[in-house]
Amino acid sequence: MTASHTNQLRHRAAALGVWLLGALAMWALDGRVDLANLSMLLVMSAALASLWLPVPASMLTSLLAVLAFNWFFVPPRGSFAIDLRQHALLLGSMVALSWVSSILLARLRWQAEAARRHAAQAEALRSLADRLRDTAQPAESAPALAQALQPLSSMPVQLLCLLDRLPARNDDGAALIHGQPDADGHDGLWACLRAGQAFGPGTGRYEELPAWYLPMRGRRTSFGAARIALPSAADTGQREQAQALCDLMGQALERRATERATQRAHDDAEGQATRNALLAAISHDYRTPLATILGAASALQEQGDRLTSAQRRRLLDTVMDETRALSRFTDNTLQLARLDAPGVQLKLDWESAEELVGAVLRRVRQRRAVEPEEGGPRLRARIEPELPLLRCDALLLTQLLENLVDNALKYAGTSGVEILVRREGVERPQGRPASSPPPDGVTETWGGPAFPCDKLVLAVRDRGPGVPPAWRQRIFEVFQRGQELDRQRPDGSAARGAGVGLAACRAIARAHGGEMRYRARSHGGSSFECWLPVEVQPGEGPMP
Known part of the structure; x- marks a missing residue:
C-alpha cells in the first residue's frame, strides 16, 4: 500500500x-x-x-x-x-x-x-x-539536480550536462551523463540539448512521448537536458517546477562555460603578447650583435692591411664573442619555446653529475679566458661523492648550468663562482662543514658513506651583490631583467639580453620534474639552485 x-x-x-x-x-x-x-x-x-x-x-x-x-x-x-x-x-x-x-x-x-x-x-x-553557487564544477552537482527532480518522476531521472562547448556531433566524452538512459533516451537528451526546447506531453512537441525532455537553458543557449518519466498524474505546474530546476543548472553551466571561454581568451592574449614580446626581443637582441659583427668584419675586410696583429686579434675576438652570445640567446629562446609546448618529449638517459659539471667547466673555460684568482681558482666545483645517477637530458642540463655560470660571472667580479652538487637532507661527514674552503685544486669532494636521498641540488654560487628582494621571484619570468641588476655589475656596464636565460633554466628544470630556486647567501652573494628528483635505476632497489 x-x-x-x-x-x-x-x-x-x-x-x-x-x-x-x-x-x-x-x-x-x-x-x-x-x-x-x-x-x-x-x-x-x-x-x-x-x-x-x-x-x-x-x-x-x-x-x-x-x-x-x-x-x-x-x-x-x-x-x-x-x-x-x-x-x-x-x-x-x-x-x-x-x-x-x-x-x-x-x-x-x-x-x-x-x-x-x-x-x-x-x-x-x-x-x-546554494549547491550550484558553492561549486566550481556545476556538472558534478548533477546528482543534486536529479534528487530535486525525482519527486516529479515515476522512474530514476536521467541527465546530460555539457562539460564545456557543444561538440559538432554527439560525443559522450564532452558531457556528463547521470543515470543510464536507453538508446532512445540517449538520443532524446542530445536532441533536446541541441534544440533547446522541451519535448513531451503538454509541451506542444512530440506529445506522444512517455517522458518529459527538458533543456537546461542559459541566457543564450542550452547546456544540458533532463529526462523525467511522467507520473500517473502530471500537471503543468510540475513541469514548470522541473523546468525551473533545470534552468538553474543551465545557468550555472553557462557561467562555467563563460569562465572557460574567458580564460581561453586570456591565455590566447597572453600567448600573443608573449609572441610579440619575443619577436621584439629577438629583433632587438639580434640587431646589436649583428651590427657589431658586421662592423668588425668590415674593418677586417677594408682595413686589414693597415691594422696591427693585436687590432686584428681584438676584432676577431669581438666577432667570436658576439657570435657565441647570439648562439646562446638562440638556444635559450628555442628551448624556452619548445619546453613550454604541451607534450614535450625529452631525450632521457642515466647521467652522472660529475660528467655534466666537467662538460660545463670545459666549455666555459674554452669560451672565456678565466684566470685563477689570487689564492685559488675563480671558477671551481664541489661535488659530493657517490652521488646517484640522474635520469635527464644531458644537453639541457649542461645548457642550464652554463647559463647560470655565465650569469654569475657577469655579476661576481673577482669574487669567484662555484658549482656545487649535493644531496638534499643528507648528513655531512664530520671533520669539515660544507661551507669550509676546499683544498688546493679545482674540484672538492667529501668523504663518507653514501646516504639515500630524494633530491639532487645543482647550485651555482657567487659572492656578488646578490639580487634585490623585489626581483627574487621575477627573475625567472621571461623578459624580466630589471635595471637594478645591471647597475650592480662590477664594471658598471649594462648587460645585453632579453631576459630569457633564467626563464629557460626554469623551463628545463620543470621539464625534468624539478624546480629552480634563488637563495641569498648569508655573507653576501647569490645561489641559483636547480632541485631535481632522483629516480631508482632499473634493477636496483632503494639505497640502504
Missing part, C-alpha cells in the same frame, strides 16, 4: 469518527433540546468532516446525514414526511449550510496544500541554487 492510499484511509477514518461523535451527541441530547439546536450539531459535524473529505464526498455525506436527521429526529419520526411550514426550511438550510461549509473548507484546504507545495518547490530551488 502506497503512502497516498494510507493517507486517504486515515482521512476517511477521521471523517467517520467526527460523524459518529456528532450522531452520539444528537442521540444524547434528543428530547433535552429543541430540533433547531440538534440541527446545529449536524451542521458542525458536516463542517468538521469536510476537513478530511473531498468536496463531492462531503456534500453527499451531508445530504445523507440530513435525510437521516429527518428520519430519526423530525416528527413524524420513522418517516421522510415533513411539515412544509415547520421543517422544510430547517432541513433545506441544513443542507445548504453543510454544502457551503464543505466547499469553503475544501477551498481553504486546497490553498493550504498549494502553499505547502509552493514552499517545498521554493526550498528545492533555493537548495539547488
Whole structure:
C-alpha cells in the first residue's frame, strides 16, 4: 500500500469518527433540546468532516446525514414526511449550510496544500541554487539536480550536462551523463540539448512521448537536458517546477562555460603578447650583435692591411664573442619555446653529475679566458661523492648550468663562482662543514658513506651583490631583467639580453620534474639552485 492510499484511509477514518461523535451527541441530547439546536450539531459535524473529505464526498455525506436527521429526529419520526411550514426550511438550510461549509473548507484546504507545495518547490530551488553557487564544477552537482527532480518522476531521472562547448556531433566524452538512459533516451537528451526546447506531453512537441525532455537553458543557449518519466498524474505546474530546476543548472553551466571561454581568451592574449614580446626581443637582441659583427668584419675586410696583429686579434675576438652570445640567446629562446609546448618529449638517459659539471667547466673555460684568482681558482666545483645517477637530458642540463655560470660571472667580479652538487637532507661527514674552503685544486669532494636521498641540488654560487628582494621571484619570468641588476655589475656596464636565460633554466628544470630556486647567501652573494628528483635505476632497489 502506497503512502497516498494510507493517507486517504486515515482521512476517511477521521471523517467517520467526527460523524459518529456528532450522531452520539444528537442521540444524547434528543428530547433535552429543541430540533433547531440538534440541527446545529449536524451542521458542525458536516463542517468538521469536510476537513478530511473531498468536496463531492462531503456534500453527499451531508445530504445523507440530513435525510437521516429527518428520519430519526423530525416528527413524524420513522418517516421522510415533513411539515412544509415547520421543517422544510430547517432541513433545506441544513443542507445548504453543510454544502457551503464543505466547499469553503475544501477551498481553504486546497490553498493550504498549494502553499505547502509552493514552499517545498521554493526550498528545492533555493537548495539547488546554494549547491550550484558553492561549486566550481556545476556538472558534478548533477546528482543534486536529479534528487530535486525525482519527486516529479515515476522512474530514476536521467541527465546530460555539457562539460564545456557543444561538440559538432554527439560525443559522450564532452558531457556528463547521470543515470543510464536507453538508446532512445540517449538520443532524446542530445536532441533536446541541441534544440533547446522541451519535448513531451503538454509541451506542444512530440506529445506522444512517455517522458518529459527538458533543456537546461542559459541566457543564450542550452547546456544540458533532463529526462523525467511522467507520473500517473502530471500537471503543468510540475513541469514548470522541473523546468525551473533545470534552468538553474543551465545557468550555472553557462557561467562555467563563460569562465572557460574567458580564460581561453586570456591565455590566447597572453600567448600573443608573449609572441610579440619575443619577436621584439629577438629583433632587438639580434640587431646589436649583428651590427657589431658586421662592423668588425668590415674593418677586417677594408682595413686589414693597415691594422696591427693585436687590432686584428681584438676584432676577431669581438666577432667570436658576439657570435657565441647570439648562439646562446638562440638556444635559450628555442628551448624556452619548445619546453613550454604541451607534450614535450625529452631525450632521457642515466647521467652522472660529475660528467655534466666537467662538460660545463670545459666549455666555459674554452669560451672565456678565466684566470685563477689570487689564492685559488675563480671558477671551481664541489661535488659530493657517490652521488646517484640522474635520469635527464644531458644537453639541457649542461645548457642550464652554463647559463647560470655565465650569469654569475657577469655579476661576481673577482669574487669567484662555484658549482656545487649535493644531496638534499643528507648528513655531512664530520671533520669539515660544507661551507669550509676546499683544498688546493679545482674540484672538492667529501668523504663518507653514501646516504639515500630524494633530491639532487645543482647550485651555482657567487659572492656578488646578490639580487634585490623585489626581483627574487621575477627573475625567472621571461623578459624580466630589471635595471637594478645591471647597475650592480662590477664594471658598471649594462648587460645585453632579453631576459630569457633564467626563464629557460626554469623551463628545463620543470621539464625534468624539478624546480629552480634563488637563495641569498648569508655573507653576501647569490645561489641559483636547480632541485631535481632522483629516480631508482632499473634493477636496483632503494639505497640502504
